[in-house]
Amino acid sequence: MIIRQFDKHDFAAVKEIYQQGIDTREATFENMAPNWEIWDVKFSKDCRIVALEDSVIVGWAALSAASSRAVYVGVCEVSVYVRDDKRGKGIGKKLLLELINLSEENNVWTLQASIFPENIASRKLHAYAGFREVGYREKIGKMDDLWRNTILMERRSKMIM
Numbered sequence: 001m002i003i004r005q006f007d008k009h010d011f012a013a014v015k016e017i018y019q020q021g022i023d024t025r026e027a028t029f030e031n032m033a034p035n036w037e038i039w040d041v042k043f044s045k046d047c048r049i050v051a052l053e054d055s056v057i058v059g060w061a062a063l064s065a066a067s068s069r070a071v072y073v074g075v076c077e078v079s080v081y082v083r084d085d086k087r088g089k090g091i092g093k094k095l096l097l098e099l100i101n102l103s104e105e106n107n108v109w110t111l112q113a114s115i116f117p118e119n120i121a122s123r124k125l126h127a128y129a130g131f132r133e134v135g136y137r138e139k140i141g142k143m144d145d146l147w148r149n150t151i152l153m154e155r156r157s158k159m160i161m
Contacts, residue, residue, distance in 0.1 A: 013057035014081075063103060076111055078096070110157070117150070123151065
């Protein structure tokens with residue numbers, strides 16, 4: 001497996017993988033993967049990576065700003081998605097660990113993830129990478145006419161602090 005920086009030409013595969021995650025109804029409140037223009041603005045240009053097996057993109061990870069306020073410039077939300085037929089093979093771990101390295105190279109001191117309580121695989125992945133549960137948000141958003149809860153997980157950089 002190769003992990004490399006995202007290139008604009010990777011977007012079609014990234015969008016497909018993102019939609020697969022959305023379709024699980026376990027990964028995000030999003031209903032549809034965005035178009036290129038929206039995705040490009042949302043995710044940090046310095047912290048976007050893809051995983052390839054045999055030259056095929058099998059996963060991606062990126063950071064997005066947690067807030068537009070200047071005091072939170074070093075706080076980012078983590079996104080990690082793996083193609084549905086490749087889940088459970090360690091790709092997410094490799095992507096997340098590389099994303100953490102990239103975040104520290106880019107002066108990000110706090111990474112956060114908002115995860116549905118039922119998404120045990122994502123919670124375990126983030127815990128493996130040094131995230132800890134710091135909060136529980138009850139009925140924070142509606143999906144399919146049902147209120148959903150999230151668990152907030154956070155990782156503080158030891159290098160930046």
